Amino acid sequence: MATTKTQTDATEHSGDVRLSGISKTYGTFTAVHPLDLTVPQGSFFALLGASGCGKTTTLRMIAGLEEPSSGTVHLGDQDVTALPPYKRPVNTVFQSYALFPHLDIFENVAFGLRRRGIKSVKKQVGEMLDLVQLGEQARKKPHQLSGGQQQRVAVARALINHPKVLLLDEPLGALDLKLRRQMQLELKRIQTEVGITFVHVTHDQEEAMTMADQVAVMNGGRVEQLGAPADLYENPRTTFVANFLGTSNLIEAEVDTHGADEVVVKAAGDKLVLPVARCAAPARAGGKVLVGVRPEKISITHADEAGSIPEGRNRITGKISNTSFIGVSTQYMVDCAACPEFEVYAQNIDRDARLAPGADVVLHWNPAHTFGLDADQSLLAGTTGDAGVAEGETV
Amino acid sequence: MSTLTEAPPPLTPAAPEKKPPRTRGRWTPYWLLLPGILWLLVFFAAPMVYQASTSVQTGSLEEGYKVTWHFVTYWEAVSEYWPQFLRSVAYAASATVLCLLLGYPLAYLIAFRAGRWRNLIMTLVIAPFFTSFLIRTLAWKTILADGGPVVGVLNTLHVLDVTGWLGWTSGDRVLATPLAVVCGLTYNFLPFMILPLYTSLERIDGRLHEAAGDLYAKPSTVFRKVTFPLSMPGVVSGTLLTFIPATGDYVNASLLGSADTGMIGNVIQSQFLRVLDYPTAAALSFVLMAAILVMVTFYIRKSGTEDLV
Secondary structure: HHHHOOOHHHHHOOOOEEEEEEEEEOOOOEEEEEEEEOOOOOOOEEOOOOOOOOOHHHHHHHHHHOOOOEEEEEEEEEEEOOOOHOOOOOEOOOOOOOOOOOOOHHHHHHHHHHHHHOOOHHHHHHHHHHHHOOOOOOOOOHHHHHHHHHHHHHHHHHHHOOOOEEEEOOOOOOHHHHHHHHHHHHHHHHHHHOOOOEEEEEOOHHHHHOOOOOEEEEOOOOOEEOHHHHHHHHHHOOOHHHHHHOOEEEEEEEEEEOOEEEEEEEEEEEEEEHHHHOOOOOOOOOOEEEEEEEHOOEEEHHHHHHHHHHOOEEEEEEEEEEEEEEEOOEEEEEEEEEOEEEEEEEEEEOOOOOOOOOOOOEEEEEEHHEEEEEOOOOOOOOHHHHOOOOOOOOO | OOOHHHOOOOOOOOOOOOOOOHHHHHHHHHHHHHHHHHHHHHHHHHHHHHHHHOOOOOEEEEEEEEEEOOHHHHHHHHHHHHHHHHHHHHHHHHHHHHHHHHHHHHHHHHHOOOOOHHHHHHHHHHHHOOHHHHHHHHHHHHHHOOOOHHHHHHHHHHHHHHHHHHOOOOOOOEEEEEEHHHHHHHHHHHHHHHHHHHHHHOOOOOHHHHHHHOOOOOOOHHHHHHHHHHOOOHHHHHHHHHHHHHHOOOHHHHHHOHHHHHHHHHHHHHHHHHHOOHHHHHHHHHHHHHHHHHHHHHHHHHHHOOOOO
């Protein structure tokens, strides 16, 4: 793999995938709104979104399986928009694998090489099957393999062609949870090893976050936000991202004062502080803003101990309405004036026995962990009930 | 909390005696099979045995026939009628190839390209079945009639010169030539080719085409390497459904052909119904059956689709 690596360095940026103003409409339905996106060469890029958000359509336009209604697709310096799939240096791992049922594993993997007129495929196919740990299964037919093995064949069949970009369309959707975790690590290992750009479509936010260097969160045919997983998680710019990636507590608040570094807001009598840099809303005194905080950033203290809470933390008072013990942590549902279902995840280090349903508590957190969002959007966007996280993806 | 002191609720009365395991269900599949088995026994097995015995009988219509294990009938039948055997196989094979060439593109079109027209085209494929086989074949007699439009066009295009040279037609005639018989066979058995082809093409996952295209196969290669191999079950069953009945057919040869285009079906028919030589007719039937079985077995082996059919 050393040669691949040096090649990659030598030709830096010549392998970027660039989508410019690309869109797709079916009749009156717009699957993908005009979209600009650059996937850097060698990165593991995830398109994340719920069913029907346009992520698969975007992927298929890169593959050439779908013709864009507008815009262009560039691979490096080459405009491939008008090229049919079989002329693009791009390969796809299909959602249902689409292995050729009449060919054995060896021939499935050799298919792309043979189509390009390469005669001696034996060594390459053997190496590729070893990479995905299927050397023993070479002469079996696809239906004789398990789901996980079929999935690896699909990856091998695409990777053997050394594409500029490997496209993965929900490749792990059909696997059970344990196998999925295992294959996530496996795919990440392969990607690091071969250094090929991976564009991965998924509806599973955990999958996107564990595997990808960069995630584009899509919703309704648009990219809501683009960034590294930790950045998206810590600094969501929309309620959709805040809710779709993990869980967020969102509170409707009114801007009280707007300083150089801090914004002070009022929510049902409680005063909360957040850094200006983390406020994605135009904050004016008296204006509305949505204040958010992740459940695991919050500490929960019984009301009797409120005095022990250090100064300078955001506080909210409430009453525990529900608790559930998860093992490593306990989830509390707290009824506050500002937000009737405030979620708190507390690590089970020292469990306070008084923290039972009905107890009065104070929730407090570091103001730096607070983020602000535009109040002109649905509080529930991106929650499972709203967007629906479906297994299949047809659009 | 007085319930604590109360006596525990009485045990449920002794569990009802275990019913003997139901045996009726075990026989249900056989009961359901019975009508079919009876049907086969009465209308397939019994006539087979009867015909087998007829084929080794000797005698005459007046004196009656007796089983004399006269196997020579087989030899006589084959040595006298082998030209008709060969002709049957040749005509049926030609018609099968024509059906495949005509039917495959149509089945492909219906399966992948027809969209909302699919059902309409399917209906049109089956529509000829709504009229009688005989009527339709007689219609071909009119279509191919001497001096008719088809003959006229073929003549102008000098096609008849070529087919005449090949021995498929004679002079200015199409009717009463091998070509007419093969055309009739092709026409009559085409739906039996299209339906299984369509079924197996329609079952092919469209994503396999995409995957092949994604792996550098141009459309013609996708067809050669993916679509056609995956449609082999349809090709095999379509050719069998066409070839087998076409080999034994006598209607097309008797309506559209002449004395020189007689097929084995015509011989059997005339032996049974006109000459009344039952042993020869029965022997010919068995030879035909055996020949078809051998050819079909060989064909299926050769096409390597035993597990697909």
